[in-house]
Amino acid sequence: MIALVKQSATDEQLAQFIAWIEDRGFKTHVSKGDHDTVVGIIGDTTQIDPFLLESMSIIERVQRVSEPFKKANRKFHPQDTVIDCGYGVRVGGGHFVVMAGPCAVEGTNLFEIAKMAKRAGATMLRGGAYKPRTSPYSFQGMGAVGLDLLLEASCQLEMPVVSEIMDPRDVQLFCDKGVHVMQIGARNAQNFTLLKEVGKTSTPVLLKRGMSQTLDELLMAAEYVMSEGNPNVMLCERGVRTFETRTRNTFDVNAIPVLKHLSHLPVIADPSHATGYTRYVRPAAYAATAAGADGLEIEVHDCPSKSYSDAAQALTGEQFADAMTRIRLIRRAVTATLEEE
Numbered sequence: 221m222i223a224l225v226k227q228s229a230t231d232e233q234l235a236q237f238i239a240w241i242e243d244r245g246f247k248t249h250v251s252k253g254d255h256d257t258v259v260g261i262i263g264d265t266t267q268i269d270p271f272l273l274e275s276m277s278i279i280e281r282v283q284r285v286s287e288p289f290k291k292a293n294r295k296f297h298p299q300d301t302v303i304d305c306g307y308g309v310r311v312g313g314g315h316f317v318v319m320a321g322p323c324a325v326e327g328t329n330l331f332e333i334a335k336m337a338k339r340a341g342a343t344m345l346r347g348g349a350y351k352p353r354t355s356p357y358s359f360q361g362m363g364a365v366g367l368d369l370l371l372e373a374s375c376q377l378e379m380p381v382v383s384e385i386m387d388p389r390d391v392q393l394f395c396d397k398g399v400h401v402m403q404i405g406a407r408n409a410q411n412f413t414l415l416k417e418v419g420k421t422s423t424p425v426l427l428k429r430g431m432s433q434t435l436d437e438l439l440m441a442a443e444y445v446m447s448e449g450n451p452n453v454m455l456c457e458r459g460v461r462t463f464e465t466r467t468r469n470t471f472d473v474n475a476i477p478v479l480k481h482l483s484h485l486p487v488i489a490d491p492s493h494a495t496g497y498t499r500y501v502r503p504a505a506y507a508a509t510a511a512g513a514d515g516l517e518i519e520v521h522d523c524p525s526k527s528y529s530d531a532a533q534a535l536t537g538e539q540f541a542d543a544m545t546r547i548r549l550i551r552r553a554v555t556a557t558l559e560e561e
């Protein structure tokens with residue numbers, strides 16, 4: 221349930237109203253916009269009589285929120301969430317990010333890749349140190365040493381890093397090392413223990429959509445993180461598994477406007493895993509940008525054929541630079557204001 225508070229309400233009246241709600245065992249989520257203040261009421265709100273709330277002098281209107289996701293819901297927080305990822309990089313509310321780098325951190329070639337990515341305009345460095353591989357015999361990632369390399373590159377180039385976390389026991393390590401954004405991969409999209417654990421931190425989380433996860437389920441996964449106290453969640457569309465075999469996954473471009481309609485959280489698209497082939501990554505990146513994504517995550521490698529993982533979908537530095545030029549143009553077109561004749 222949400223209560224829209226009148227503009228004339230004082231801070232003291234608002235505080236009294238919140239105390240009144242919380243005294244009755246409910247949690248509240250207050251969102252103060254430029255014009256409106258929305259108080260989200262979380263709990264079994266069937267116990268609350270909306271007419272009673274509407275009779276209070278500071279309440280403009282009361283509305284039931286039928287969706288089970290509350291903190292992630294745009295009704296609770298009408299304005300876009302803007303997340304600070306470090307080094308002045310912000311995402312959401314008109315701030316666009318491009319996360320680029322190798323699938324996995326493989327060694328010191330990371331520095332070359334990071335420079336290449338930054339030169340072309342990437343604002344964040346990606347790289348997996350812990351890799352969720354289908355086969356236990358495949359390269360599993362460099363682990364903590366990989367995180368150290370990422371953070372060294374981050375420091376040299378003054379750009380934040382995003383890296384996948386697979387195990388709740390590693391949350392402290394990621395926090396101690398100062399990883400700027402923790403990625404929850406598609407395979408862990410409903411690992412509720414992991415979601416709750418990253419929710420206890422304030423580190424931004426890039427939450428990927430599971431292979432066959434509905435958008436409502438993705439939003440409920442975000443709710444797990446947010447309900448523990450971490451509001452800094454980005455949602456990521458990375459393709460879903462369908463009957464199609466010509467691409468690694470099927471990129472659900474619809475997910476971008478749908479998620480932005482339902483939620484205030486930034487929406488990132490990953491055209492690399494969504495398509496699985498280098499030749500399709502750029503067109504999917506352009507589609508995502510045009511559809512209003514708040515950012516992209518793209519795999520880039522100094523020598524794609526030598527990638528330890530996901531070689532078939534990596535872009536070269538040159539391909540990535542070309543993509544960035546066009547992405548900038550598309551962003552300009554999408555955000556331009558059209559003058560009506």
Ligand code: PEP
Nearest residue numbers: 323405406407428458493
């Ligand atoms: C990745 O980003 O390298 C990755 C494994 O992604 P996903 O979880 O989307 O498959």
Ligand code: MN
Nearest residue numbers: 323519529530
């Ligand atoms: Mn990958």
